[in-house]
Amino acid sequence: MLNYVFQKYKLLIIVTFLLSAGFIIASFFSYKIAVDLTKDQLKYKSLPLSSDNIYSEIQRDLLKPNLISSLMAQDTFMINWIKNGEKDVNQISSYLAAIKKKYNTSSSFLVSDITKNYYYSEGILKTISPSDKRDNWFYRVKNVVDVYESNIDLDLAAENSMTIFTNYRVEDDKGNFLAAVGVGLQTQHVSKLLKDYKEKYNHDISFINKENKVLISSNNIEELNKKDITYINTLINNFNNKNKTTQEYTKNGKDYIVNIRFIDELDLYLCVEAQENTYKKEIENALYFNILMFLIIVIIIMILIIYYINNTHKSLQKFANTDKLTSLNNRNSFDKAFKSMFNTKTKNLTLLIFDVDKFKTINDKYGHIIGEKVLIRVSELFKRTFREHDLIARWGGDEFVALLPNLDKQTAYNLAQRLRIKVEEDKGLKELLDRQITVSMGIATKTTETSAEELFSRVDKNLYQAKKEGRNKIIY
Template sequence: MVGNIFSKRFGWAWFVSLLLLAGFLLISISSYLVSRGNIRDTITESTLPLTSDNVYSEIQRDLLRPVFIASLMAHDTFLRDWAISGELDDDAITRYLHEIKIKYATVTSFFVSEQTQKYYHSYGLLKTVRESEPRDEWYYRVRDMEDAYEINVDPDLANADEMTIFINYRTFDYDGNFIGATGVGLTVNSVNNLISRYEAKYERQIYFTDAEGKIVLRPMNSPLLKHTHLKEIEGLGEHVSDLLNDQGSQLSYRRDGENRLLHCRYVPELDWYLIVEQSEAAMLAPVKEQLFVNISLALLVTCIVAYICIAAIKRQQGRLEVQNEALSRTNAMNEKQKFELLATAEDLAIANRTLERMNREKDDFIGVLAHDLRNPLNSVIGLCDLAEGGFDEFTCDEFIDDIKRCGIRMLDLTERLLDVSRMESFHGPVATEDLIFNEVVESVLAQFLPQAAHKNIHVQINLEQTEGVHLQSHHDWLDVCISNLISNAIKYTPKFGKVGITTRCVDSLLELEISDSGCGIKDDDLDKLFGKFVRLSSKPTDNESSLGLGLYIVKQMSERLGMQVQVHSELGKGTSFTLIRKLG
């Protein structure tokens, strides 16, 4: 049996297995070397800086609350009023500072008066500050600085000279005059507890030094307790000047027979350097253990592969069939994706055509706007030039009429554009109200009677059949539809012509017919009659302006109001437009 396994028949399988084993060993060793390098890079570039950032963030968070407390004190009306009124009651400020200390659990709270130079503490008047006293120089520094507050570390005179983190906040009266400094203090032990917690959590050594390299803060159980300066630490002394010359740096050194990785960053709030270091051996131990596990697994897998290779040929055919089925499914999916892409391409083509149409509308809009605004503006400018030369040729009334006529043309253009904008931007349901139809028609018609009279146009009105008829509609939109139709009828009717306004109510259908005696509309123009910015071959009879939007507005608004628009025209005889609405 054993001889059969090692026969030439299975030699290729063992050859493949030995190649696989060699590959496993090469990969495992290479992975170990790469992992060792990655771990070193991760520790120096990520892990240690992240721990440093976390400690720094915790310190900032712990300092944020006392800064807020000091800000409240500096803006407290009681404190400011007490100082401004002459500091008459020492017990009052003592109680205030004591309440601040108890309520917010601070180590100390204080106020130093600029007027009396007295240092008030939560237990009473502490002393009088003097510029000649070195321990009082902080107050005069705060008084002269531009920032609202500072954070510094000093011994606390009221707390047995224990090192304390002070928040010194400048205080001003209501006129912006400096009246003193107030704030609170935290013991350095709070930061000490923080780094002790981080050392236990991340198994790293954390400590603080000053700008000279003196170790100023470390946990009570730190292995560096026997050292007071960085220069005393084995392997680190020669790097002190380079380490503390940068705002953030990292290096590797050997101590106690092992490599250690170190990260240093500057903490501006404390004017200290935060140093986080870690042993490389502790991080590499799991990787070494994984290397031996990988080698053991490689031997096991080699034996398994040798057995599997014997049955590989028998299974190969089955695998090929499975692959063929997978390829068939892939082809089907590709076909499906092909049709989806074609559909997407069609959608894009539709969107492209829509964009081209909108672009044409934009070009038409700009052209129409430039043309229709230019003429009245030129007229106004010309009239102004005449005004500068006096009224020899024109009377004042004629001058005012011309300017008014130009203003009306520009106003009409603006109102048309606003109607289109309001209509196209409105997508919700149209709010309706109960309207008396004849009153709406008469109200709109009254606006155009002066225009008709100006052209000596006879307006024939017949509203008898719809007397008292009500309908549900949107008042403003119905006004716009009727206004545009009446305005067009008057524009395209020659002087001394006739315009007819007739309403009917037949078989529950309410109709409004507006007819004119103009030149009519050509058959070619009927197909594009209700288009946007359309200029027809027919022209207004008294040089009135035409933007090409009136009938487009009528068509769109009437459809939104549930109305139909019918048009009938004969060349040389005139045109009639009929609005039709079903009642009930």
């Protein structure tokens, strides 16, 4: 069956295969080119631009604490309170609590250089000391920093949570250092900002300190520090030693591109990372969609072509097997069926041949158009008389044949007799010629014949005998 289908539609299948193969190969190369272009776009344009935008937004978000701390450092109430001996702790703690509440910061503080007291919204937190490493920031602000600094540290006032502090110098009108003031934002707040950026830019964002430890990230920090420490070390070392701002690496079978920059204000590395598969997926989906659409269109076209071929084949087959004038089977189709049926074990196979008596005279006297009308009318009577499964055909000229399977001798004769009478008595034929038209018939049933030609010869002799005996007869 498959071999038959292949042979029948061989050319169509080959052309379809070549078209499909060509389209898929072209689509694959287009996909590769699109992936390379997208990768270059991501590596050299999109990722650096996103990094710039994220850096700008981070600066904007961190500008608010800087502004608050700057206003605090110039607040005359606070400066006068320090100069007057820091007598009422409730005054400064209420002030710091109001700052914290008004600007929604996680902490607000003042550290006096005179008393070394660390004031916060609930009073005095501690007394600082040069020997305490956690107080190094204060002495750095006092001795090194010109105006302010930002740093990430643990906040004692907030259960040692990681916090970004903005530390401002407070000076009197003569420029003498009085204290350090500022506010803090917990990194959970900054982490939320980074997650918002991730949603906005579809990139992972992390802050990494100089010890190559992830401090803030849009992903799970503990997991990054635990599993990705090797990658982080390599990336930061490449950035520091080779000035590689944009790098590629593979992790867990996935390809990544990362852009790194150092933020002086925070003393941290900003890493903006994109997974290549995220962008490849969109191109892959487009590739699969295009291939699917192409295959659907090809299948539809194939179905239409096959439908057209089958219809055309049937039309040609019908044209090749049908007599154009009478719409009966022609001699060619009858010969094939006759030989096939003869060689099978069909019982009571009867062959009938008849022709129109004196048809040449009709043509000569009335013309070929009338002659053709006579043949058409006779063929109509022929079809109406015999059974649907009987094979009837126009043999040629005015000769007609019928092959009657599974029909006993008497019944076959009766059908032939009925046809002879119908033709003789048909009013339509009489109107054409103003006289009767008759037919002569020869019939024979298969007995000892060994070939279709032998049976046909018998029937032909019977027809000849019918004409010899005066026409309008049936010889069986």
